[in-house]
Amino acid sequence: MSDAILVRDWNVNDFHRHVLDLETRGYIARRETYRITPETNPETGEVVHLYTIEMFLSESA
16 A cells, blocks of 8 residues: 555635546545544635545556
8 A cells, every 4th residue: 555645625616626537547545544624724714624535546447
């Protein structure tokens, strides 16, 4: 699993688009590593979410 990468994005649509693109290239998502981390902007009080998942390149790709 040396070809593992970490996909991270603040925008949910961009995050899922990137994950789907990597899956078409042969990467497999490690679903147990999927995380949504809420963060609060101290200046505005707005809550934003960081989406994260680890993916690895399939040996058959």
